[in-house]
Amino acid sequence: METPAKIELQHVHFAYEDHEVLHDINLRIPPNQIFVLFGPAGSGKSTLLRLLNRLTDFSPEETHLQGKVLLDGQDIFAPDVDVTRLRQRAGMVFAKPVPLPLSIRDNITYGLTLGGRRDRSTLDETVERSLHAAALWDEVKDRLDDPGMALSGGQQQRLCLARTLALQPEVVLLDEPTSGLDPISTLQVEEALFQLRESVTFIVVPHSVQQAARVADRAAFLLMGELVEEGPADVLFTRPKDKRTEDYVTGRFG
């Protein structure tokens, strides 16, 4: 018997207004590895990602969800779910880095202080641990009180990763986290993920098939809101079962 899934989607249909974006998705994401969701633009990857910590609640449009999304077996859309707690357990890093208009230090401690943590030494420890984890510590350790927005794009994205990691999430959702970064910064972000995958479940929407193949332990291929194929990365990127996956991975379309 396989390990229990960290996240499980059961017959998930999701629509904005009357436009269905996800059709009957069934997916089990095992814990503590890098799971990649890939596919052409408009295939529903970002929506699926946002569903996992209910950022879809913020949609200005009316949304419709059928099916179940389970985190550790618990339905995250159940009425008694503490959404704040859910978002701390499943953190999100966005495509465009958005540092809050605060210092580097305060960006990282922001989530903790929301929960009422004030203890200076715990906060300082968290800042150092998170920045190390996001491979940013050496670059910013002497200027933690500078504004987060003064950092370069690549540094900002690692700051956002550190801010998410500060909450010690079990799951981290990354939506094209390196789309605006140069190759070196991209590598640094990817390295940070590799360092942490023993203890965190990463779900990544990559910005290219190459990146998907580079970072994935397991992967799922989405096309037009449908889950075409899911499996271990070495299978999916070398011997895919579905013709459409093969065509996409080898660059015949997309």
Add this chain to the structure above:
Amino acid sequence: MHLTPRATQRIVFGALTAAMVLVIIPLIFVIGYIVVQGAGAISWEFLSGMPRNGMREGGILPAIVGTLFLTLGTAIFSVPIGIGGGIYLAEYAADTPLTRAIRLSIINLAGVPSVVYGLFGLGLFVLFLQFGTSILAGSLTLGILTLPVIISTSEEAIRSVPQSFRVVNAAVGGTKWQGIRRIVLPQALPGIITGVILGLERAAGETAPILFTVAAFFLPRLPHSIFDQTMALPYHLFVISTQVPSMPVQIQYGTALVLIVFVLSMNLTATLIRRHYRRRRQW
């Protein structure tokens, strides 16, 4: 005739510059005239003394103090409610017929002639609530006059804070209010302060709303409580310009000068605050 793009640009820029000069010249003329006519009246005694001899001599201290108190009172009533209203409209109000009606009311309120506010204040605060002709009644009346400006500038300032900050706040587990208090409001503050000061500045210079609610024709002492009447600069200016025979012109212009300096210095404060925060803002 065919103009080159460069010539067109010259002509348009010239026209725009001319328009700007046309706007500024009368302003400079008015202020300059008041300064020239009134500067001679400014003295320590004028600023700190009581009016004497039917206001033809002495100082205007009660009017200065009255205007200060009224401005302060207006701020106490209108700033918390105005900013609260701005937050509500920008962050919480859904687009319903009710909120559309609220918005429409605010826009209309901003267009109501100030004398109507005065009558409203007389009816509600002075007579019905029995506050009498008092600083309290005047401040409340001016507060209502100021509300639309503060509400709409606050709403605008809050809306202009990028949506992405709110999403990030939620993504790290912040409640909506935590995001507003810790991220959105600090970022919107310069805009809000500007709106507050512009609103208060208008209140400080108004005559009609205080006419029936607080202003005293001649009361050569400082107010003792919020239930006291008081003199105020704009009304005092009106009185000495139209109601008192053989009034020295210098005192009239001196009073106008004090009022203008008061209002302009509030304006300058707003500009400085905004510039200070703009420089720190990074988005």
